Amino acid sequence: DGGITQSPKYLFRKEGQNVTLSCEQNLNHDAMYWYRQDPGQGLRLIYYSQIVNDFQKGDIAEGYSVSREKKESFPLTVTSAQKNPTAFYLCASSANGQGIEAFFGQGTRLTVV
């Protein structure tokens, strides 16, 4: 089955530690995205990548980093510089083009204690 997989579903980390969230897709999509979801805030774009080896900052990139070394993979690192890292993180992918919908993973809930 084609799809987009995020792992793990739940993640706990101590304050001050970096943590990497995994996102893999086998849909052959060029574009991939990371969103953060907080109650009452909707989805906010952290980083996006339209093609392998290239990525751009979204609206709330501070304290996060990404890489796009393979088309299938777009890992997100939450660094210790992110002041409020506890949130639900959603990865998505799409073909490039207007009117093309994005497909989402099941999300990772990160809790920093």
Next chain:
Amino acid sequence: GNSVTQMEGPVTLSEEAFLTINCTYTATGYPSLFWYVQYPGEGLQLLLKATKADDKGSNKGFEATYRKETTSFHLEKGSVQVSDSAVYFCALNSGGSNYKLTFGKGTLLTVNP
């Protein structure tokens, strides 16, 4: 820049009631419009979309019409079910150099039996 405004929730209805969730947008050019649904603890799923003015998207009894003159894409369903309880997101993407989605803040719908 692009933006999406949704009616604030939560919305609580009885089974078989009529549903409307308002969505208006601001965008450059001619955006494509989407409604996504999120069930508890899961990622987002595409519900319907419309790519040009006067298009009507429909799926699972839900409908929305792309109204360019009022910059709106209101979601409607004639008779809701308990299983429709979820968070609904309106979103858009526009052309240019990237096709990233811009989301509204989401509307929580609860349907009671």
